[in-house]
Amino acid sequence: MIVAIYPGSFDPITNGHLDIIDRARRIFDHLIVAVLQNPNKVPLFSAEERKRMIEEAVADFPNVEVEVFDGLLVHFARSRGCRVILRGLRAISDYEYETQIALTNRKMAPEIETVFLPTSTEYSYLNSTVVKEIARFGGCVRGLVPPGVERRLREKFSSVSR
Ligand code: ADP
Numbered sequence: 001m002i003v004a005i006y007p008g009s010f011d012p013i014t015n016g017h018l019d020i021i022d023r024a025r026r027i028f029d030h031l032i033v034a035v036l037q038n039p040n041k042v043p044l045f046s047a048e049e050r051k052r053m054i055e056e057a058v059a060d061f062p063n064v065e066v067e068v069f070d071g072l073l074v075h076f077a078r079s080r081g082c083r084v085i086l087r088g089l090r091a092i093s094d095y096e097y098e099t100q101i102a103l104t105n106r107k108m109a110p111e112i113e114t115v116f117l118p119t120s121t122e123y124s125y126l127n128s129t130v131v132k133e134i135a136r137f138g139g140c141v142r143g144l145v146p147p148g149v150e151r152r153l154r155e156k157f158s159s160v161s162r
Contacts, residue, residue: 001029001030004024005077011050013149030065031086032146035069040074044156074109074112080110
């Protein structure tokens with residue numbers, strides 16, 4: 001039984017993330033989407049909100065669960081019996097950063113392998129920051145994020161001054 005962990009900020013989850021989750025759940029027996037509560041970043045959505053949005057988006061995927069974590073990823077992965085860390089790769093610019101993190105994690109936890117999945121071409125430009133910028137200024141994010149995220153972005157920015 002191979003349990004993989006897909007960590008990230010997911011602030012908020014996009015269809016690019018969802019595409020990686022959907023493909024990975026067919027490869028691994030069990031997939032944990034791990035929402036990072038990072039004390040160095042001020043997110044738009046709380047960790048619980050981010051978790052809930054992902055849970056809604058993966059409701060039809062029986063072998064996918066969502067958890068919030070803080071601290072070191074390898075400690076969390078070990079505590080859940082994960083043997084694989086999954087990351088998505090978009091541009092070649094992702095590669096340098098991701099390799100550095102993967103090698104650092106391997107140094108700390110040699111029994112856990114990092115696996116990269118390349119993005120699907122239609123999502124290669126997509127990231128959470130772009131989505132937030134579009135939504136902040138009243139643009140349409142349909143097709144870029146799951147419907148529940150689209151709704152919450154609208155609510156968030158209609159209550160926050162621009
Ligand atoms: P982090 O803050 O850790 O980079 P993100 O939430 O931005 O977390 O991304 C989590 C993971 O998803 C990363 O591996 C990132 O490369 C990947 N990812 C983000 N957007 C896409 C996309 N459009 N296609 C494929 N992978 C993606």
